[in-house]
Amino acid sequence: xxxxxxxxxTTEKEKHVxxxxxxxxxxxxxxxxxxxxxxxxxxxxxAIEMSGVRKGHTxxxxxxxxxxxxxxxxxxxxxxxxxVLADINDSMLKVGRDRLLDKxxxxxxEYVQANAEELPFPDNYFDCVSIAFGLRxxxxxxxxxxxxxxxxxxxxxxxxxxFSKPSNDLLAKAYDVYSFTALPLMxxxxxxxxxxYEYLAExxxxxxxxxxxxxxxxxxxxxRAKYHNMTGGIVALHSGVKP
Ligand code: SAM
Numbered sequence: 323x324x325x326x327x328x329x330x331x332t333t334e335k336e337k338h339v340x341x342x343x344x345x346x347x348x349x350x351x352x353x354x355x356x357x358x359x360x361x362x363x364x365x366x367x368x369a370i371e372m373s374g375v376r377k378g379h380t381x382x383x384x385x386x387x388x389x390x391x392x393x394x395x396x397x398x399x400x401x402x403x404x405x406v407l408a409d410i411n412d413s414m415l416k417v418g419r420d421r422l423l424d425k426x427x428x429x430x431x432e433y434v435q436a437n438a439e440e441l442p443f444p445d446n447y448f449d450c451v452s453i454a455f456g457l458r459x460x461x462x463x464x465x466x467x468x469x470x471x472x473x474x475x476x477x478x479x480x481x482x483x484x485f486s487k488p489s490n491d492l493l494a495k496a497y498d499v500y501s502f503t504a505l506p507l508m509x510x511x512x513x514x515x516x517x518x519y520e521y522l523a524e525x526x527x528x529x530x531x532x533x534x535x536x537x538x539x540x541x542x543x544x545x546r547a548k549y550h551n552m553t554g555g556i557v558a559l560h561s562g563v564k565p
Contacts (some may be wrong), residue, residue: 347413385456399484486558487531
């Protein structure tokens with residue numbers, strides 16, 4: 323199946339998020355490595371290991387951005403499978419698409435501009451849906467989780483990789499200082515844009531904690547909802563299964 327492009331409607335928050343990612347798109351990969359000191363690669367690798375994705379599967383990588391997860395999924399599903407990289411932002415999609423084409427990825431990947439809240443895919447279509455560092459940018463998270471559940475096959479798995487709440491107070495304080503001082507500073511020095519990285523810190527602070535997000539997965543209709551903390555809870559991987 324091939325999915326076409328569709329016009330995406332926008333709210334105020336979406337407009338702000340759009341500005342942020344139009345602004346950071348070109349330097350996104352470098353800033354990820356710099357700000358996480360490379361650790362985001364380990365978080366993503368763990369998500370892939372937990373995905374249960376196999377050869378021939380169909381996978382949706384929502385908020386796929388520059389395609390780190392998409393690439394790994396494409397390697398696993400092979401030529402009989404399909405991976406859809408969906409993102410609301412055309413600048414991020416373009417950077418992602420160019421990057422993956424440069425690396426020689428091709429026929430088993432599709433690029434679709436889409437809002438996580440209203441996924442333009444059929445019901446019961448995907449074996450796995452992932453959203454990495456994307457859910458916190460979504461305005462109506464419950465709606466988005468419901469939409470993800472709809473497009474999954476029964477028995478299919480959702481993976482949400484996202485910043486979360488550090489489990490230890492000292493780590494939480496250190497992390498707060500890091501995110502509200504070092505991140506905007508790096509943003510200013512390296513990307514010439516501190517505002518976008520202030521938004522990053524703010525959006526991490528506002529995002530629901532581990533237990534709250536687990537409850538949201540259950541409310542959206544997922545069963546066997548659970549999470550694994552990584553790096554002391556700075557990041558958590560949530561998963562749930564469509565019944
Ligand atoms: N998944 C990639 C990764 O882990 O490197 C990219 C993550 S990036 C921090 C967040 C992405 O979410 C951006 O590319 C942004 O355009 C996208 N995004 C924000 N709001 C969205 C929405 N409502 N629906 C789909 N994508 C969205």
